[in-house]
Amino acid sequence: MIVINGTPHDTEITDPRRSLLDHLREDVGLHGPKKGCDQGGCGACTVLVDGRRVLACLTLAAQAEGRSVTTVEGVGRDGGLDPLQEAFIEHDGFQCGYCTPGQVCSAIGMADEVARGVPSRVSPEIGAASFDLSPDEIRERMSGNLCRCGAYNGIVAAIEETYLDGPR
Amino acid sequence: MNADPIVGRAVPRRDGPAKVSGAASFTAEVPVEGLAHAALVCSTVAAGEITGIDLTEARSAPGVVAVMTHHNAPAIRIAPLLITLRGASFTRAPVMQDARIRWNGQPVAIVVAETPEQADHAASLVRVGYAPAEGRLVFDDLKVGAPQPDHVQGEAPAVLRGDAEAALRTAAARVDQVYRTPWHTHCAIELHATTVAWHDERSLTMWDATQAVTHSQATLAEVFDLDPEDIRVVSQFVGGAFGNKMMWSHQILCAAAARLARRPVRLVLSRSDVFRVTGGRTRTEQRVALGARANGTLTALVHEATTTTGINDGFAEQCTFPARVLYGADSFGIDQRVVELHTPANSSMRAPGESVGSFALECALDELAEQLDVDPLDVRAGLEPAAHPTTGKPFSGRHLLEAYRLGAERFGWARRSSTPRSRRDGPWWIGHGVATATYPYTRMPGGRASVTLSADGCATVRTAAHEMGMGTATVQAQYAADHLGLPLDRVRFEYGDSRHPAAVPAGGSAQTVSIIASVVAAARALTAELLHLAAPDSPLAGAGAGADDVEMRDGGLHPRDGGPGESYAAILRRAGRAELAAEGAASPPTETAQHAMHSYGVQFCEVRVHDVTGEVRVSRWLGVFDTGRIINPRTAASQFRGAIVMGIGSALTEETIFDERTGRVLNASLAEYHVPVHADIPPIDVAWLGHPDPMAPMGGKGVGEVGMVGVAAAVANAVHNATGRRIRDLPITPDKVLGL
Numbered sequence: 001m002i003v004i005n006g007t008p009h010d011t012e013i014t015d016p017r018r019s020l021l022d023h024l025r026e027d028v029g030l031h032g033p034k035k036g037c038d039q040g041g042c043g044a045c046t047v048l049v050d051g052r053r054v055l056a057c058l059t060l061a062a063q064a065e066g067r068s069v070t071t072v073e074g075v076g077r078d079g080g081l082d083p084l085q086e087a088f089i090e091h092d093g094f095q096c097g098y099c100t101p102g103q104v105c106s107a108i109g110m111a112d113e114v115a116r117g118v119p120s121r122v123s124p125e126i127g128a129a130s131f132d133l134s135p136d137e138i139r140e141r142m143s144g145n146l147c148r149c150g151a152y153n154g155i156v157a158a159i160e161e162t163y164l165d166g167p168r
Numbered sequence: 169m170n171a172d173p174i175v176g177r178a179v180p181r182r183d184g185p186a187k188v189s190g191a192a193s194f195t196a197e198v199p200v201e202g203l204a205h206a207a208l209v210c211s212t213v214a215a216g217e218i219t220g221i222d223l224t225e226a227r228s229a230p231g232v233v234a235v236m237t238h239h240n241a242p243a244i245r246i247a248p249l250l251i252t253l254r255g256a257s258f259t260r261a262p263v264m265q266d267a268r269i270r271w272n273g274q275p276v277a278i279v280v281a282e283t284p285e286q287a288d289h290a291a292s293l294v295r296v297g298y299a300p301a302e303g304r305l306v307f308d309d310l311k312v313g314a315p316q317p318d319h320v321q322g323e324a325p326a327v328l329r330g331d332a333e334a335a336l337r338t339a340a341a342r343v344d345q346v347y348r349t350p351w352h353t354h355c356a357i358e359l360h361a362t363t364v365a366w367h368d369e370r371s372l373t374m375w376d377a378t379q380a381v382t383h384s385q386a387t388l389a390e391v392f393d394l395d396p397e398d399i400r401v402v403s404q405f406v407g408g409a410f411g412n413k414m415m416w417s418h419q420i421l422c423a424a425a426a427r428l429a430r431r432p433v434r435l436v437l438s439r440s441d442v443f444r445v446t447g448g449r450t451r452t453e454q455r456v457a458l459g460a461r462a463n464g465t466l467t468a469l470v471h472e473a474t475t476t477t478g479i480n481d482g483f484a485e486q487c488t489f490p491a492r493v494l495y496g497a498d499s500f501g502i503d504q505r506v507v508e509l510h511t512p513a514n515s516s517m518r519a520p521g522e523s524v525g526s527f528a529l530e531c532a533l534d535e536l537a538e539q540l541d542v543d544p545l546d547v548r549a550g551l552e553p554a555a556h557p558t559t560g561k562p563f564s565g566r567h568l569l570e571a572y573r574l575g576a577e578r579f580g581w582a583r584r585s586s587t588p589r590s591r592r593d594g595p596w597w598i599g600h601g602v603a604t605a606t607y608p609y610t611r612m613p614g615g616r617a618s619v620t621l622s623a624d625g626c627a628t629v630r631t632a633a634h635e636m637g638m639g640t641a642t643v644q645a646q647y648a649a650d651h652l653g654l655p656l657d658r659v660r661f662e663y664g665d666s667r668h669p670a671a672v673p674a675g676g677s678a679q680t681v682s683i684i685a686s687v688v689a690a691a692r693a694l695t696a697e698l699l700h701l702a703a704p705d706s707p708l709a710g711a712g713a714g715a716d717d718v719e720m721r722d723g724g725l726h727p728r729d730g731g732p733g734e735s736y737a738a739i740l741r742r743a744g745r746a747e748l749a750a751e752g753a754a755s756p757p758t759e760t761a762q763h764a765m766h767s768y769g770v771q772f773c774e775v776r777v778h779d780v781t782g783e784v785r786v787s788r789w790l791g792v793f794d795t796g797r798i799i800n801p802r803t804a805a806s807q808f809r810g811a812i813v814m815g816i817g818s819a820l821t822e823e824t825i826f827d828e829r830t831g832r833v834l835n836a837s838l839a840e841y842h843v844p845v846h847a848d849i850p851p852i853d854v855a856w857l858g859h860p861d862p863m864a865p866m867g868g869k870g871v872g873e874v875g876m877v878g879v880a881a882a883v884a885n886a887v888h889n890a891t892g893r894r895i896r897d898l899p900i901t902p903d904k905v906l907g908l
Contacts, residue, residue, distance in 0.1 A: 017285045026284075031197040032190025034407070036357040037439040041838035044357050072190040081189060089184035092806045095637030097187030098358040098407025104188060135851075143845040146838065148357050148408050149637045150813025151806060152849040 002064045004028060005074025013061045020054075021045045023061035024071060032072035032101040036146070043145035046102035046109070047071050053109025072101035075108060084108065087158035095149035103145045107159045110141045114163075133163050169721050174646045174656050175866070178802035182642045182661075183405070183635070192405045195377040196361035196436050203363070204233050206425055206435040207287035208418065209277035209294045210444055211269045214510040214831025215303030218267040218276060218296060225293035226279060231286030234429040235294070237277045238264045242424050245391045247415060249482070250516075251321070253614060255390060256383035256415035256673060258447055259481045259513035263391070263417045264424070269298065270479050271510050272831040273444025278421045280429045284436070303510035304479070305831045311453060311474050314505035317484035321521070325484065327492055327558050330499030332459075335468035339459025343535045344470075347456065347528035348897045349880075351824035352449035353442070354517050355843050356636075358407020360416070360442060364423040365432035371398035372426075376419055379409040380673035381632040382614075385666040387415045388423060401666040406636040410814070411516035411675060413636070416446045443836035447512035448824055449520065450475040450485045454528035457501075458536050464547045466497035471529060474505040478513040482506075485514060486521030490529050490606050490877070493766060496553035510831050516675060518814055519873035522607050523880070527818075527898060530603035530881030535894065538588075544885065545572055545581060545602055545770075556764035564763035564863035567794045568604065571770045571857060575602075575792035578855060579772040588892040596776040596785075599890025603878035605793070609765035609861070609869045610678040611757035616669035617686035619652065619694045620749040625723055625737035627652050628660040629690070633683055634674035635663060637810075638872055639803030644683055646799055647866065651691050653721035669751055677767065677870020680799070682754060684865045689752025691720060697750045698725055703742045707732035759863040767874040769793040771812070771882040777890045782902030784887055786816055790853040796861040796869035808854040808875040815879020817844045820899050 002009050004024070011027045021038070024030045024047070036044035038057045045056040048070040075082045084104060087093070094100040114133055119126045122140045131137060138156050147155065186192040221237050241264040248255025261270050269276075277294050281287035304310055316325040336342060363375040371394070378384050381401050389396040406413060418435055426433035437445060452475050459468035471491035477483050488502045517523075537544035549572055555562050576582065584600040585591050591598040617631040629648045635641045645661040652659065662668060669690075672682045695715040702708040708718065708725055718725045718733070726733030740748055759765065774788035791808055798804045821842035825834045835841045854875075860867025880898055887905065888894050895904050 015283065015285050022284065025197070030190070031193065034194075034357070035196070035359060035436070036407075037359075037838045039439060039837060039839065041439070042357055072188075076189060081185065085185075085188040088188045089180050092181070092802050094184075094187055095639070095803075095806055095810060096356070096358065096406060096408040097183065097192050097637065098194065098356075098405075100187050101190045139846040139849070143847040146357060146843055146845060148355050148410070148814075148843055149806075150810030150844070150849070152813060152844075152846050153809055153852055154806065156846065 001066060003068040005070055016062060018061040019057050020059040020061045020064050021056035024056060030071050030073055034098055034101055036099065043106060044099045044102040046106040046145065048105055048109055051112060053106050072104050075104060084158065084162040087162045091154040091157040092151065093154035093158040094151050099145060099147045103147065103155055106142060106145045111163045133160065135160060169719065170650045170653055174649045175799050179642055179646055179656065179800055181639060181803065182645060194358055194405045194407055195363065195375050195403065196434065198363060198375045200363055200365055200432045202432055204280045204282060204429055204431040204433050205284040205287045206278050206280045206422055206433050207291040208275045208441055208445065209279065209291045209296065210441065211272055211274040211276050213269055213298045213300040214272040214305060216269050216301035217299045218269065219299050220297040221277060222295040226290045229286065229290040229293055231282035232290045233280040233282065233431060234425060235277060235279050236425050236428050238266055241265065242427065244420060244424060245393065247387050247391050250383065250414055250673065253612065255387040256380035257387060258414060258483055258515040259478055261478065263420045271512050273512060275417055275421055275445060278425045280425050280433055303831050304508060305510055306828050307451065307476065307507060310507045314474050314507045317482065317504065317506045320484045320504050321486045325504045327500055327502040329558060332468040332470050332499040332501030335499045336457050336459040336470065339467050340462050341460040341536060341539050343532050343539065344457040345532060345535065345896055347454045347531060349452045349524040349527055350898060351451045351826065352517055352818060352822050353824045353841055354410040354412035354448060355838065355841060356408030356410055356412065359439065360413065360418060360437040360446065362419045362422045363432065363434040364426040366427050370394055372423060373400040373402065374419065374423065375402045377406045377413050378403045379406065379413045379634045379636055379675060380415065381634065381664060381666050382670040383673050384415050391420055403634065403664045406634060409636040410518045411520060412446055418445055439838060440836035443824065443833045444512065447478065447515040449517035450514040452485065452487050452524050454487055456528045456532035458532055460536055460540065464540055464542050464550045466495060466551060468499045469495060469497035470501040472503045473525065474507060476507045476509050476511065476514060478511055479508050481513040483514045487525030489521050489608065490526045492558045493556060493764065494604055494606055495551035496557050500558055511826060518811060519607060519876040522877045523815065523818065526603065526605065526877045527880040530878055531884050531896060534885040543586065545576055548572065548604055559764060561762065561764040564765045565859060565861040566768060567857050567859055568768045571768060571792045571794050574855065575770045575772055575790055579790045581772060588889050595779045597779060597890040598774065598776055599886040600774050601882040601886030601889055603771050603881035603885060605769035605771060605874050605877035607677060607767045607870060607874035607877055609760065609767060609864060610676040611681050611685060612672035612678050613757055614670060615672045615682045615686040615754040616751060617683065617690045618669050618749055618751040619690045620747055621736045621740060622747045623737060623740045625735060626658045627654055628662060629687055630662045630668040631671045631683055631686055632666050632668040633663040633671040633679060636674060638807060639800060640679065643680065643799040643803060647684055648687050651687060651720065654723055677872045681865045681868050685754035686752060688865065689754055690750055693752045694750035695720065695725065697748055698739050701743045701748065702734065702739055706739065706742060707734050763863050765861065765863060767795040767869045769874050771878040773882045773886050775883060775886040775890055777887055777905060782905035784820055784900055784905060786883065787850050789850060791875060793856040793874060795856060795871045795874060796864055797867035798856055798858055799868065804871050805854050807871045809852045811873060811875025812852050812879055813844050813849055815876040816848065816883065818898060819880040819883035823899050
């Protein structure tokens with residue numbers, strides 16, 4: 001059983017080779033998580049597992065057993081978009097839109113990491129309780145999510161605006 | 169026309185909510201009943217013959233439905249080349265028709281199975297024997313005496329004006345250098361995906377990630393000898409393309425395999441397949457020689473470029489095009505050569521030719537400016553020609569000098585130190601560079617569109633066009649709303665389906681104006697239909713008006729002389745019609761016959777180069793563009809920024825590495841082919857002049873590609889300014905900066 005976007009799913013994992021990404025896309029029918037490389041190189045498949053961002057292409061579906069998975073389809077609120085998603089639109093933080101679900105999920109996980117005091121290479125002080133989400137921090141921490149259309153400026157602006165007062 | 173135009177407004181993307189919520193359905197996500205999945209087996213040698221294929225294990229692997237090789241593939245004719253506008257291929261290579269190997273990565277078998285995992289596994293069990301032959305693989309050995317292509321994108325391969333070499337010998341100042349750029353790969357994040365369902369022996373539907381719907385339909389008709397009317401190609405959301413998502417062998421093989429399997433089949437290329445099965449941008453070797461007077465005016469401009477293609481493919485990358493148009497000179501010596509190699513075909517990659525060609529030309533100009541001790545921007549301004557320097561045609565609109573002025577002021581160019589290696593911040597050397605950008609205006613022939621009015625006064629525009637992220641769906645609705653005189657929310661724009669009127673490929677920065685010209689024609693036809701429909705008691709009926717006598721505004725037709733008009737809804741209501749449709753064909757693109765039409769721009773950048781590690785970081789950017797009227801500032805800015813990002817990648821990190829012994833791409837993954845990431849990209853400032861081009865439909869010129877032109881040169885010139893080191897070989901990696 002995997003809880004996906006708040007709903008328990010008992011969808012059978014018929015092939016032990018099935019990645020979480022293929023399970024979500026092919027078996028559960030959630031196409032938000034994208035396949036861009038299937039080898040952990042692009043970040044398009046990023047989802048949240050128990051609130052932490054993971055690459056669904058490098059996670060076996062079986063590893064998600066008993067856990068809570070959130071895809072981009074599950075980040076909205078009250079049937080609408082999350083403010084982060086609204087900010088992506090407002091700042092034109094995408095063009096083709098293929099990396100976008102991964103960028104959105106990654107940003108949510110990243111903001112939580114910052115709040116939990118997980119440092120990055122550019123953090124001024126290791127061991128601080130938490131960090132300011134500066135554009136440099138955002139760029140560093142989001143660098144596992146490629147955008148070949150080059151919408152990076154818009155993505156950073158959307159994240160910065162959304163988490164100006166810390167993660168929600 | 170709308171009194172308060174919608175064109176020019178920063179309207180949010182129409183597909184934004186779908187894209188940020190995961191609701192946008194890309195090709196690999198289209199539900200199809202009874203679907204089987206395919207995987208490719210690709211050659212591991214670059215040249216030679218297949219001696220045998222053992223399918224025993226593969227055929228007996230779990231879930232395998234069918235395996236196709238050249239032994240059981242159907243007859244497949246050679247795909248028509250994109251350049252002919254009769255197809256969408258970059259290669260004339262036969263698709264699985266014989267035992268011959270033409271490049272390392274050529275598909276030699278396709279396996280169809282119940283699941284993608286089963287197909288991948290079975291593909292790994294296909295045993296292929298090869299008799300390798302010595303391939304054409306070593307560029308440096310083959311470039312000497314390389315032949316001229318028949319043409320370069322339709323233009324002459326050589327342009328000779330005067331005796332440039334003689335002028336060079338006697339010039340007061342002279343730069344004569346060789347510049348090199350490596351192979352590049354597009355790396356759209358969406359993997360190439362295609363799904364084919366045959367309805368009977370002679371008709372099929374293909375869902376494909378493509379930027380050439382109509383031309384894919386034509387290609388399939390040609391290769392399988394079918395009626396185009398029996399082929400439907402659908403392509404709604406495309407996850408990036410950049411010139412690569414045209415017709416390659418994988419779509420043809422997927423269709424053939426689906427017929428063999430008698431099942432709908434989906435093929436999603438692996439990331440390494442994308443690098444090896446499809447082609448990227450050619451490597452280039454370019455000599456640029458400039459002869460100048462002491463005042464900087466040019467007596468000679470020489471640009472000789474050698475590029476590569478696959479065997480018998482014929483796409484000569486137009487590297488010398490900037491040198492043909494940008495600067496005045498007394499003499500020109502422009503020449504292009506092509507080396508055929510056993511590699512994937514060369515394909516168009518964002519700003520093909522101009523991006524890498526401008527690296528050579530714009531670096532050489534920087535070298536000349538240094539030699540003359542003149543500001544590089546002033547050298548360029550001093551070379552501004554009154555008319556096209558090699559054809560003599562008048563420019564339709566060219567405002568480069570204004571772009572230089574605006575850019576210099578906005579960037580603070582005057583504060584740049586002209587002395588290389590003179591600014592430092594801790595371990596970082598700081599430098600500034602500039603380069604000019606240009607890209608041709610193109611409007612491809614053959615586009616059509618329809619406009620359908622419904623009784624509620626809404627309009628739907630349809631054309632088989634493409635949205636790979638450029639903003640097509642949004643900006644075309646904006647244009648159509650203005651043209652039809654409707655509010656934006658009453659206009660739908662439908663695209664990406666060959667059942668819609670034919671469209672041109674999305675390439676050459678040509679799609680936007682091509683669609684606009686089609687919509688203009690459709691709206692004119694619609695006007696005639698409306699007038700025909702207007703009943704005797706309509707206020708329009710008495711006017712005896714022709715299409716030229718009325719205008720489309722305020723949701724209806726209105727006589728230009730100010731008489732009473734009537735709304736579309738009222739005309740339809742009186743006539744008892746639920747809807748009214750008209751289709752039109754874009755006028756022939758004759759505007760380029762008499763005028764030199766181009767987009768222009770200027771790129772300014774600041775780099776920081778680490779003294780110890782040689783690492784180059786781009787810290788500031790400004791691009792100023794002269795691309796005619798901008799329909800949507802939001803999506804246009806993103807186009808410019810995105811192109812600059814790709815240019816920064818080409819400047820600093822991107823290189824597709826072929827092993828010259830085996831012809832195999834060594835870094836066929838996103839972990840080893842380094843596209844720019846978030847951390848590589850600073851805030852990018854962009855601006856544009858917005859002067860409508862008087863000869864272009866709506867005054868618009870292409871914005872998608874010019875933004876990449878000049879970027880690598882601006883970085884290289886900034887690195888020189890920072891360090892004193894002149895790097896003429898992309899990418900500018902730390903080893904080169906350190907002179908290792």
